[in-house]
Amino acid sequence: MKSQDILSEINHQSGMTVPDGFFDEFNKRMAENLPVQEWEKEQPVIMPRTFWQKVRPYVYMAAMFMGIWCMMKSFDMMRGDSPLPIEKNDQLVSAINNDAFFNDYFVPAVSETDIYDELYDEGFDPSMLDTTEID
Amino acid sequence: MPSTNDQNFNDSKLIERLRDKKTCREAFGDVLKIYSEPLYWQIRRMVENHDDTNDILQNTFMKAWSSIEQFRGDAKLSTWLYKIAINESITFLNNKRKRNNISIDDESSMLINSIEADTYIDGDELKLQLRKAIAMLPEKQRLVFNMRYYDEMKYEQMSEILGTSVGALKASYHLAVKKIEQYFDNLD
Numbered sequence: 196m197k198s199q200d201i202l203s204e205i206n207h208q209s210g211m212t213v214p215d216g217f218f219d220e221f222n223k224r225m226a227e228n229l230p231v232q233e234w235e236k237e238q239p240v241i242m243p244r245t246f247w248q249k250v251r252p253y254v255y256m257a258a259m260f261m262g263i264w265c266m267m268k269s270f271d272m273m274r275g276d277s278p279l280p281i282e283k284n285d286q287l288v289s290a291i292n293n294d295a296f297f298n299d300y301f302v303p304a305v306s307e308t309d310i311y312d313e314l315y316d317e318g319f320d321p322s323m324l325d326t327t328e329i330d
Numbered sequence: 331m332p333s334t335n336d337q338n339f340n341d342s343k344l345i346e347r348l349r350d351k352k353t354c355r356e357a358f359g360d361v362l363k364i365y366s367e368p369l370y371w372q373i374r375r376m377v378e379n380h381d382d383t384n385d386i387l388q389n390t391f392m393k394a395w396s397s398i399e400q401f402r403g404d405a406k407l408s409t410w411l412y413k414i415a416i417n418e419s420i421t422f423l424n425n426k427r428k429r430n431n432i433s434i435d436d437e438s439s440m441l442i443n444s445i446e447a448d449t450y451i452d453g454d455e456l457k458l459q460l461r462k463a464i465a466m467l468p469e470k471q472r473l474v475f476n477m478r479y480y481d482e483m484k485y486e487q488m489s490e491i492l493g494t495s496v497g498a499l500k501a502s503y504h505l506a507v508k509k510i511e512q513y514f515d516n517l518d
Contacts, residue, residue: 201456201460201511201514202460202479202507202510204456205456205457205460207479207480207482208454208457209371209374209375209457209460209461209480210451210452210453210454210457210458210460210461211371211374211375211380211448211450211451211452211461212450212451212452213370213380213450214380214450218366218367218370221362221366221370221384221387222359222362222363222366225362225366225388225391226358226359226362229355229358229391229392229395230392230395230396232351232354232355232395232398234351235351235355
């Protein structure tokens, strides 16, 4: 046979074979083993922020300032020279208006002489006293 | 080898699906179905061994899958895949030659050994002799002859894959045919 005819006779066939079902099995195996692409990985779901989540930092900040203000006010009231007036303290006012309390705790601390001196200084006249009332 | 207008149309639809991240994996499954067989034969004719071909084909598709984002669709899908397959085959042959301490001039004997050891053949002696004759050719001529003779690929597509002018490819094929004829003449 002429060598030129050999290529025609072989007719583009290589004579190579593959195991039965090789390509189906290869395609299946290959498709199963393809690694996961970056874009195929699950992305974390970002939930929309609620109204409370939005205002929460400001509420917390306001609460913190309120707390600091209350704390400073408490320290201020505990001070000896507190500017808080006595007449606004109901407990103190009722104690002063109570004669028994006043006599027991306040009067004994003042001497009788000082009281008379003060009365005379203010123009007190003992003759003006209604003695009958005393008796 | 898919090369008709229908195939080009299908290719462009396939490329569209490959570029869409939602359909990419499914589309790549279709790429496997369409191209695994032609690429297998291309690689097998270069390395002359079924098991090695299986490994190289896997590497080819793995590389294609990992760089699918870089494939812009400017070139044909088949051209891109053939380029990867041929590069993988050449790298494999170079590594095998280095491993076995074989010079580039003795690559033919390495390939002939592989042909003789190949068990997946139809037993036709003439076809076996042609494979041996092709193995005697230089690497580029071997590639050109395989693509033209077995795959009946157009010179234009071969030019895109191999980056060689059509004229040079025609000359290379003509030279390869002459050498093969000479090989058979010497057998007689």
